[in-house]
Amino acid sequence: MIRVMIADDHQLFAEGLSQALNSLPDARVVGVINSGPALEDALRTQPAEVSIVDIEMPGGDGIAAIGSIGNRTRAIVVSMHASDDQKERAAGAGAKGFFSKAVPLATLAAAVRAVADGKNLIQLSEEERDQVLDTYREAQLDPGAASLTAREREILQLLAIGVSATDELADRLYISQKTVKNHLASIFQKLAVSDRTQAAIEAIRLGIAKPS
Amino acid sequence: MIRVMIADDHQLFAEGLSQALNSLPDARVVGVINSGPALEDALRTQPAEVSIVDIEMPGGDGIAAIGSIGNRTRAIVVSMHASDDQKERAAGAGAKGFFSKAVPLATLAAAVRAVADGKNLIQLSEEERDQVLDTYREAQLDPGAASLTAREREILQLLAIGVSATDELADRLYISQKTVKNHLASIFQKLAVSDRTQAAIEAIRLGIAKPS
DNA sequence: CCGGTCATGGGTCGGCAGACTCATCGGATC
DNA sequence: GATCCGATGAGTCTGCCGACCCATGACCGG
Numbered sequence: 001m002i003r004v005m006i007a008d009d010h011q012l013f014a015e016g017l018s019q020a021l022n023s024l025p026d027a028r029v030v031g032v033i034n035s036g037p038a039l040e041d042a043l044r045t046q047p048a049e050v051s052i053v054d055i056e057m058p059g060g061d062g063i064a065a066i067g068s069i070g071n072r073t074r075a076i077v078v079s080m081h082a083s084d085d086q087k088e089r090a091a092g093a094g095a096k097g098f099f100s101k102a103v104p105l106a107t108l109a110a111a112v113r114a115v116a117d118g119k120n121l122i123q124l125s126e127e128e129r130d131q132v133l134d135t136y137r138e139a140q141l142d143p144g145a146a147s148l149t150a151r152e153r154e155i156l157q158l159l160a161i162g163v164s165a166t167d168e169l170a171d172r173l174y175i176s177q178k179t180v181k182n183h184l185a186s187i188f189q190k191l192a193v194s195d196r197t198q199a200a201i202e203a204i205r206l207g208i209a210k211p212s
Numbered sequence: 213m214i215r216v217m218i219a220d221d222h223q224l225f226a227e228g229l230s231q232a233l234n235s236l237p238d239a240r241v242v243g244v245i246n247s248g249p250a251l252e253d254a255l256r257t258q259p260a261e262v263s264i265v266d267i268e269m270p271g272g273d274g275i276a277a278i279g280s281i282g283n284r285t286r287a288i289v290v291s292m293h294a295s296d297d298q299k300e301r302a303a304g305a306g307a308k309g310f311f312s313k314a315v316p317l318a319t320l321a322a323a324v325r326a327v328a329d330g331k332n333l334i335q336l337s338e339e340e341r342d343q344v345l346d347t348y349r350e351a352q353l354d355p356g357a358a359s360l361t362a363r364e365r366e367i368l369q370l371l372a373i374g375v376s377a378t379d380e381l382a383d384r385l386y387i388s389q390k391t392v393k394n395h396l397a398s399i400f401q402k403l404a405v406s407d408r409t410q411a412a413i414e415a416i417r418l419g420i421a422k423p424s
Numbered sequence: 425c426c427g428g429t430c431a432t433g434g435g436t437c438g439g440c441a442g443a444c445t446c447a448t449c450g451g452a453t454c
Numbered sequence: 455g456a457t458c459c460g461a462t463g464a465g466t467c468t469g470c471c472g473a474c475c476c477a478t479g480a481c482c483g484g
Binding site: 009010011012013015016017018019020023078080099100101102103104105108159160161162164165193194195196197198200201202204 | 221222223224225227228229230231232235290292311312313314315316317320371372373374376377405406407408409410412413414416
C-alpha cells in the first residue's frame, strides 16, 4: 500500500485527486493540505512514500516545500501551466516526477507507483518516461488477488454488482451451479474470506469491480 | 440521482472530480470531456441535469460552450483564478453557479444539488449563497435508505466492513442472533435487496460505511 | 509425453440464512 | 391514556450456502 500526501491550494482539485487515488487498490491518501509550508509539518506526523505537490501555491510555493522535505518523501510535482522552466526548477529541488494537470489520471497513478518503487522520472525523455510508466499501469494487487483466474475475476465482478445468488451467477455465466460454487470456494481461499458477502466487499476494495 | 457532466481540459482535475462526485450517493458523472465544443455534442447523446464547466479552456472557452447549450443542462462554472470579471461573464452566459477551484468539495457537491433542484446561485451574495448551500449539504438518500433506523444503520456499517455472519454481528452488538436476523429482514425490505451481500454493496454505495 | 493448472461438473451433508408470524417493552406522539 | 414505532427476542421451516472429496477434458510448458 503506497501512502500518498497531496499538497495543493485548490481544494477542489486536491480532494478530487484524493478520492481518485483512494479508489486505487494499492494507494491510500493519508493527508491533504493546502499550502507549501504545511507539507513539512504534515509529513512529520504522518509519513508518506509519495507526495504530490502543486508548484503554484501561495505562501512559499511548492518548490521551496519540496526542498525542505528532503528525503522524508519522494515528490511528484504537478502544474497547471507546465513549462520547461518549471520542470527545471522542480528537478533542481529534488522532485522525482513532473506532470501537467492535463495528463490522464491513469498516468499519474502509474507515476505514483513508479516513484514509490524508487524510479526517478524527471530526467527521462518523454519516450523513456512513458516506457517506464507503461510497466506500472496495472495496480499491484494483493498476493491473493493476483493469483485469481479470469473466471474467478468474472464471478467477483458479478458479485460486486449485486448478483449474489448461485443460480443467477450460473445463469449469467452459462455454467452449472456446481461450477459456480467450486469457483467461489477457490475465491474464498485466495482472498482469505469466508463467504460471498466478504468476497464482494474485497472485490470492491481491490478495484476488481468497475463502478462506472 | 443527479446526472453530471464535467468539462475541463485538465484531465487530472476532471477525472479526480469525477471520482469524487461519483462517490456521492445521489450523483452520477455521465461524461467527462476535455474541450468546450465537445460539451454540446456530449449532451446531445447523454443528457445531464448539471454540467460543471471550466471557464478557462483552449479552443473556444467555457463561456461560449455554456451559451450554446442553453437549457439542455444547468451549468456551474469553476475557475482557477476566480475573478469578478469572470463571474460576470459566466452569469451573462446563463451559468447557475460560479466557484473557485479553491472551494472544498463539499461546497461544490451542495451546489450541484442546489442547482439540480432549480436554484440559481450566481446572483446571490456570498452570505445568501452559503445559506442556500447549507440546506443542500446532506445527500438526498434513496427513500428506502432514508428511513433506516439507527440500529439498522449500525448493522449495515458492520456488514460493509466484512462482519457478515449472524453470530458475529450479534456478538458485536450485544444482542441475540434472532434480533440481528429481524433487523436484517427490515433492512432488506427498505433497501429492496434480497440478501446481506446485496445489502453490504448498497451500504457501501450509499456511503453508510466509512471507508477511511 | 507428462505434470500442472484451469474450467467444467458431480455428490453429500451440516448448518446457517431468509421468510413468516408473533410477543414484550419503552419512548415518543397525539 | 391510547397509539404507534423501534428494539428486543422467539419459533418454525424451506432451502441455499459453504466444506470436503473427487472426476474429466483442455491446454501449456518442460
